[in-house]
Amino acid sequence: MHTLDIFTRDIIQNSLQAIADEMFVAMRKAAMSPVIYEVLDMGTGITDANGEIASSGAGIPAFVGVLDKAVKQILLQHPRPGEIEDGDVFICNDPHSGAVTHLNDVVLAMPVFTEGRCVAWTANIAHWNDVGGMVPGSLSTQATDIFQEGLRLCSVKLISRGQPIRSVLQILHANTRMPDFMEGDLWAGVAAVRSGAVRLRELTAKYGTDLFLLAMQDFMDLGEKVSLKALAELPNASLSLVEPQDDGSLFSVSVQIHDRELIIDLRDNPDQCAGPTNLSRDGAVVAAQMAFKALTAPQGITNGGTFRPLKVLTRAGSLFDAQPPAAEGFYFENLIRVHDLILRCLAQQFPDRLPAGNFASVCATIIGGRHPDTGRVFTLVEPEIGGWGAEPGRDGNNAVYSGLHGETYNCPVEVCEARYGLYVERMALNDEPGGHGQFRGGRGVCIDYRVRSDGSFLTCGYTRSVVPPWGLQQGLDGTPNYVEVLRGDLPPERYAMASSIILNAGDLVRVRTGAGGGYGPPSARATAAVHDDLKNGYLDAHTARAVYGVTP
Template identity: 90%
Template sequence: MHTLDIFTRDIIQNSLQAIADEMFAAMRKAAMSPVIYEVLDMGTGITDADGEIASSGAGIPAFVGVLDKAVKQILLQHAEPDDIQDGDVFICNDPHSGAVTHLNDVVLAMPVFVQGRRVAWTANIAHWNDVGGMVPGSLSTQATDIFQEGLRLCSVKLISRGQPVRPVLQILRANTRMPDFMEGDLWAGVAAVRGGAVRLHELTAKYGTDLFLQAMQDFMDLGEKVSRMALAELPDVRLTLEEPQDDGSLFRVAIQIHDRNLTIDLRDNPDQCAGPTNLSRDGAVVAAQMAFKALTSPQGITNGGTFRPLHVLTRPGSLFDARSPAAEGFYFENLIRVHDLILRCLAQQFPEHLPAGNFASVCATIIGGRHPDTGRTFTLVEPEIGGWGAQSGRDGNNAVYSGLHGETYNCPVEVCEARYGLYVERLALNDAPGGDGQYRGGRGICIDYRVRSDASFLTCGYTRSVVPPWGLQQGLDGSPNYVEVLREGCEPQRYAMASSIELNARDLVRVRTGAGGGYGPPAARDPEAVREDLKNGYIDAATARAVYGVEA
């Protein structure tokens, strides 16, 4: 019996992080779809035997936050003693049954056994191009229930004791318009969870199972301690916010910090809708966890213990706690709306901790059709980059993904043009005015996609298209997100939430993402910084003169 010291504990925890990173690399290298291997629209992680996240994982933060919830649902669905065996792999994608997001995001989870004892789970999640449903790409703004959005997988056993369950594979292949891509991405995910399991076996062999389990529990206790220490430095306070949305509805949040706990109340919000923008309760919890982390210890550890002081209240049947069979294809926009709503509420009281509003949208852009050179079906799935809000002491970042997306990447032009039936004619910073302040909000982008074949389509999911990113401490609001379709001889058509828009050869799809909000009054900005902005093309001479009082 070994005694656990802090050095051994940290070595084991860092090993868990390294294993999650190795799983991520394996999945990326083996995946078939650019949205996985280029954009990195995926996440990997490790949970303990009961489904509590044991390492902060790798990939999109909001995706890593899904994995523990999915594993817990698998445990509920397979509660009999022999239901979960060594070598099993489970697959799930249903937001009403633990998978949190939408049907395109598929979770694979594998229990890890040591000497007949379940000690952990390895898990990953990634966006699949097509899982059936009423439109190519499976995302339709016309969907009124989840049955129209594709194939639902509720904690299904995909591999049993190391052997694939062939009927499940047949069902998967029959319910996608892109079976080759589906299989390639599926087996990449399987390779990742299996590889992680091998590494966990090596780790437990090195330190012993009991010490391994004790280290995971101790590190979760440390995660709780770090969070409560951060909350202890904040005043006890109650905050509320009501914010209008693009469609005219109002979202509300109340936040209570008391006795080293933080409660987020989302109950006073609209009922679930007939469209596809509903959010599961677990999705609302993920958004709250991200905001909680930003306020408390953004650079510190993250595991199941980190969020013990966080309490999230939702109302069943509401937009943020939708009940089956609510459609959730475009859940991601309300996930990011909840996250941004909470951050804005907290920023009223803690402007020194948080930045102004960012472009705060996934800006999902989906263009599909048949490749003009090969005749093969393609679907470009591209979340877009935009401007972050300024904060005390620094300008906002230009052209990065939203905080929920983490360290993902835009698809390189060369890959886009080779794999998809499109030309990328322009990629530049968006010069639309907005985000001025003592510290300036970051710029969004402008992308022009030229369509090369008839009978193509566009689907998009953008918010902050009407209500722009918010400024802080007298900083000015940012600029909106939207997409335009330009056809020869026609006026531009502007969209934010739309699906299956018909495109033909020579049509141009122009994406514009917004600037983040400014921080502090524009008049306080250093004139030399204003001149540098002019030089870089971030602002024009008229803005320098009118807003900042600086001559070019």
């Protein structure tokens, strides 16, 4: 009989966190694509033997929420004894089969064996530049089913007992326009899961397998207790919200808060569409998990036990529970729409806990072509930064990633210009007025990319391009997200959701991301703060007089 004290439990859990972080660093250092090693469009994690998340590294929060679901699908697809062995590595990317997001996001997962039994999994996920499909970069707004979006990998064994399966590698090479980048990023992911497995075996050797498993289970139980304690401190409530979207459709959510359970109901939403903005049920669950965490215990631990009190209801065949063969290339915009919808619904009841709306879009910007200096094919994949909403007592943050992207970074100008066939001529805060209030919303950005070669292309996926970020407690709405293409003296072309827009040398792609919503009435903003806004360029003289009643 093994006994566990809280000190040993915490040491083991902190070790798991350190291992997940080390996996993250290993993958970042070895990756070939800037979208991984600079932007950090990736995530790492450790699950228990059943696929429940035990610990995660840095990176995109929504990606960490994918890894447990992917491992569970691998276990489901390989149920017979001997199908999962020591040294195996599995690869998956299909949102209809456990990989949650879209085909560009590739999951690698490795079972960790000690004393002849699987005790955990190491896993990671990263955005690959191209996985085939009908357009370069694999993201097309014209896709009507997932077969047009690229190669589907459904819990496929990539490495068997430590040895790569050559035929699988041949299939991967044959289904990408950028095989060198694919291979570089693939082996970075393999190195990460293998390094994590080594560390886990060292950990179990130090404390014993049984005590290790007991500590992992105990910590998940603690995660549940933290969530239940937070729920018990909230008032019971029944909330609902219907919100118009950029295309005129209506999204709705209802939330029931009880002492021991929070229910998020997304069943009353549009049917899945013929385009690529569908979301898997697992994706909707990830969005709900992030919102649940923000409301209950944002600074506390997060593991498989954290979300036991959360129940998510979806309707099969709806936009948020799309069925095969629905296209999902631009899933990320509706994932963040669901996340923002739930937060807005909760903010009605808890304005002291949650901020006003942020720019709430990945603002995916993809520019590709042939590098004019090297002749090599390039694909810039850049999620953009924007403004966050204000909250009680403080202005919103300027120029940070959305809650979906978390601990990621925009690609440095120097790296962008060296690796891609572009010049970055401007990167500044967006000066469009909006997000006013007692506390103002953070500013978005304005970025100008100058194209250097003919026959390049632009693909973009932006929402909140028509319906701006929402203000709270009488704060004013923020500003929209959009892209403009400027071609000499011709009028600007404005885009939000578009793919394969032809660009030629000299064309300018101008990104504008929105300001977050304001909090509280503008009339309550301190005069000194208004003057600071004028000084810092967040405000012009006309808006200062018209909105705040302050004369410069």
